[in-house]
Amino acid sequence: MIITIRLFAGLREALNQNSLSLELAEDATVGTALNQLAELHPSLPLTGLAYAINRQYVTLEATLKPNDELALIPPVSGG
């Protein structure tokens, strides 16, 4: 299945793109997706992040479905 990953702030700058597509096995979790992303882009700083699937915060164990939007959320600093 294919999912979309959204990148923001330092992550977006590290890859010079704000989203990318990732092909994953069925029943992949957020953790699986991150491992795969780390293999593709070893320089990407993937520590200290929060995660959202389709705009809802989730944990690393959450399961992905086809066409989900997985956002990698660095420490926020609004306000």
Next chain:
Amino acid sequence: MQAFLVTETVLQPEALRALVVDPGHGAIVLFEGVARNNFAGRATAFLEYEAYPEMAEQQLALLGQQAQAQFGIGKVSIHHRIGVLQIGETAVLIAIGSAHRGAAFAAVAWLMDQIKLVVPIWKCEHWADGSQEWVGQR
């Protein structure tokens, strides 16, 4: 005018006030978070904010509902600016209508703390020396 908004345009306090005013309420608290010329003492030239806008607006609305339930306030509106902000420009604007002032003051303080924890918005400090840095507080 949306009550919970992430926008690149200049924030308008009067527009938010109009959204929360109520004849039965004796208090409106307006809070503005403003771009400051330093961060922990280091000189800032200007700020840049980035958001995950769809999720940020959803999170702001959720915080508004939680504040209403927790503090018994009336209407709430929160707008957050993104893009480049000069020093002195307003980054976040919160308006709360309430029967009495105490609940509104408590709610606005709580909302600002929550915004800094859970709303997917990021601030980039463009330092006076020309370098830049995404700051995060988690």
